[in-house]
Amino acid sequence: MTNKIVHIGCGAGFSGDRVDASIPVVATLAKRQGPRYLIFETLAERTLALAQKHRRKDPSHGYSPFLEAYIRPILKTCHESGIRIVSNFGAANPMGGAAKIAEIARELGCTGLKIAVVEGDDLFQFLSEEEISNYPTIEGLEIGDNEVVAANAYLGARPIADALAQGADVVVVGRCTDPALVLGPLVHELGWPEDDWERLAAGTMAGHLLECGGQVTGAYFADPGYKDVPDLARVGFPIAEVGSDGSLIVTKADDTGGLVSAQTVKEQLLYEIHDPANYFTADVILDISQVKVEEVGPDRVRVSGARGKPRPDTLKATVSIDGGWMGEAEMSYAGPNALKRAQLAVDVLKQRCREIGTNCPVRFDILGTVSVHDGDGGGGGAAGDWPDDGDYRVRVASRGHDKEGIERINQEMLSLYCSGPAAGGGFRQHLTDQVQTASILVDRTLLATRIRMMEVSA
Amino acid sequence: MSGMSDIQETRLHEVAHARAGDKGNRSNISLIPYKPETYALLLEQVTEVRVLELFAHKGATKVTRYELPNLPALNFVIDDALEGGVNAALNLDQHGKTLSYLLLGLSVSMPRALILHPAPE
Numbered sequence: 001m002t003n004k005i006v007h008i009g010c011g012a013g014f015s016g017d018r019v020d021a022s023i024p025v026v027a028t029l030a031k032r033q034g035p036r037y038l039i040f041e042t043l044a045e046r047t048l049a050l051a052q053k054h055r056r057k058d059p060s061h062g063y064s065p066f067l068e069a070y071i072r073p074i075l076k077t078c079h080e081s082g083i084r085i086v087s088n089f090g091a092a093n094p095m096g097g098a099a100k101i102a103e104i105a106r107e108l109g110c111t112g113l114k115i116a117v118v119e120g121d122d123l124f125q126f127l128s129e130e131e132i133s134n135y136p137t138i139e140g141l142e143i144g145d146n147e148v149v150a151a152n153a154y155l156g157a158r159p160i161a162d163a164l165a166q167g168a169d170v171v172v173v174g175r176c177t178d179p180a181l182v183l184g185p186l187v188h189e190l191g192w193p194e195d196d197w198e199r200l201a202a203g204t205m206a207g208h209l210l211e212c213g214g215q216v217t218g219a220y221f222a223d224p225g226y227k228d229v230p231d232l233a234r235v236g237f238p239i240a241e242v243g244s245d246g247s248l249i250v251t252k253a254d255d256t257g258g259l260v261s262a263q264t265v266k267e268q269l270l271y272e273i274h275d276p277a278n279y280f281t282a283d284v285i286l287d288i289s290q291v292k293v294e295e296v297g298p299d300r301v302r303v304s305g306a307r308g309k310p311r312p313d314t315l316k317a318t319v320s321i322d323g324g325w326m327g328e329a330e331m332s333y334a335g336p337n338a339l340k341r342a343q344l345a346v347d348v349l350k351q352r353c354r355e356i357g358t359n360c361p362v363r364f365d366i367l368g369t370v371s372v373h374d375g376d377g378g379g380g381g382a383a384g385d386w387p388d389d390g391d392y393r394v395r396v397a398s399r400g401h402d403k404e405g406i407e408r409i410n411q412e413m414l415s416l417y418c419s420g421p422a423a424g425g426g427f428r429q430h431l432t433d434q435v436q437t438a439s440i441l442v443d444r445t446l447l448a449t450r451i452r453m454m455e456v457s458a
Numbered sequence: 459m460s461g462m463s464d465i466q467e468t469r470l471h472e473v474a475h476a477r478a479g480d481k482g483n484r485s486n487i488s489l490i491p492y493k494p495e496t497y498a499l500l501l502e503q504v505t506e507v508r509v510l511e512l513f514a515h516k517g518a519t520k521v522t523r524y525e526l527p528n529l530p531a532l533n534f535v536i537d538d539a540l541e542g543g544v545n546a547a548l549n550l551d552q553h554g555k556t557l558s559y560l561l562l563g564l565s566v567s568m569p570r571a572l573i574l575h576p577a578p579e
Contacts, residue, residue: 031496139482270488272479363548372551397548
């Protein structure tokens with residue numbers, strides 16, 4: 001039996017990724033033979049809660065705000081070339097996302113395009129808010145009495161494979177595991193059974209390597225003089241070639257920058273992995289502890305040795321709760337004795353916070369010394385021996401449910417223009433509403449997934 | 459055979475690369491040697507105890523080191539390293555994406571041949 005190969009490209013690795021990265025991926029896939037797919041991963045943990053907030057303001061919203069920017073440049077070529085699209089664009093409103101894609105498809109003349117919507121990730125379909133709040137959390141916060149903004153289970157590859165079996169050219173999912181975007185097409189094309197743990201593991205590993213887009217092809221990797229990457233500004237997004245035997249080659253779009261090397265693949269392989277022998281997904285427990293990575297050609301890396309264990313009985317779900325507000329404000333001090341003036345600004349702000357009775361967590365940084373590597377209580381080197389002359393920026397950050405109190409702290413930074421040390425400038429501030437997340441485990445039999453199909457008419 | 463005079467004090471950045479990821483208040487940081495011969499030295503020198511010390515000021519409470527000899531690479535899982543993570547951190551870098559380079563600042567002793575940019579002899 002010949003080894004059938006499925007080609008799967010990735011067009012986005014997070015909500016906010018480059019909107020034109022998919023164009024060279026599609027151009028490359030269009031030249032190839034055999035089953036070809038394009039995935040977009042646009043739904044980080046809290047993105048869905050933000051989408052839910054949008055939907056509450058306007059019921060037609062709540063799908064990925066970047067959907068049109070991602071879909072429009074490539075939809076017609078994909079339709080004409082037989083490249084099928086799988087994405088979690090749906091976020092809090094998969095039907096709304098599908099309707100938007102149908103609208104774009106009609107404009108582009110993609111008559112006959114079939115769009116499938118996978119529903120069933122929204123726990124509110126199956127549980128009350130009180131029932132959700134009573135689940136014990138496995139990571140993140142306790143849910144407590146906070147308002148639940150969104151609660152969604154991570155669906156696996158099966159409903160995606162089912163939608164493809166029904167003839168979908170585009171599959172829109174809300175919350176699913178990121179690797180399922182890749183595993184779904186593989187299960188459909190290669191007919192892998194539900195308990196073929198070794199192959200499901202191989203497909204899940206392929207999905208894990210692809211789901212962050214350019215992070216496996218030289219992006220988020222470059223370190224000049226240490227890890228040089230050609231033409232990073234035009235970094236090519238990845239394409240996986242997965243065989244029916246579970247073999248995997250990672251490569252990238254033709255005529256692009258970036259690189260695929262053993263190093264780039266290893267960094268992404270371990271990204272957001274805890275115990276390498278036990279990576280839990282909805283479809284399989286993936287074990288990458290024995291994986292081997294080999295360069296087999298220019299920008300071609302073979303990855304082998306994934307092992308699988310039976311899938312867990314539970315599905316992970318993310319519960320998003322209202323998280324109050326975060327305030328951030330900054331002011332710069334530069335030139336002679338700038339550090340002393342910046343430190344004085346911090347001292348003034350600390351005293352002001354005490355005197356106005358601030359009772360939320362507050363952090364101060366002087367950017368230009370150590371900031372992101374410092375701790376909330378120091379200790380990371382910010383208080384070290386930095387030059388007095390320089391170009392420093394004072395930052396204050398605070399968070400809590402008392403919006404006025406947070407705004408007041410930002411305002412205290414602003415007041416330094418006239419009431420602080422000499423020559424503060426470049427004030428900026430942000431006040432953003434926060435979503436906090438907790439994870440729970442739900443019995444997979446609790447959920448019923450449903451596939452809805454729509455076809456684009458002339 | 460290298461003599462002791464070949465050993466130089468350097469930073470992990472000269473012998474390995476790394477990437478950080480986050481889940482809740484937990485960080486994971488991979489550590490991947492440029493040269494496979496470096497792996498055994500990383501096992502000796504980059505211990506859970508040393509990494510916990512490096513992240514103590516962040517509030518880290520526990521470090522678990524996983525070994526992947528076939529890559530070769532190490533994976534460090536650092537509990538409570540993110541000052542609350544995206545849910546609660548006041549740090550500019552709430553995900554701890556920059557923390558891979560905090561790890562790469564760690565001092566190690568390595569044979570000259572394994573260091574990308576060794577000091578002159």
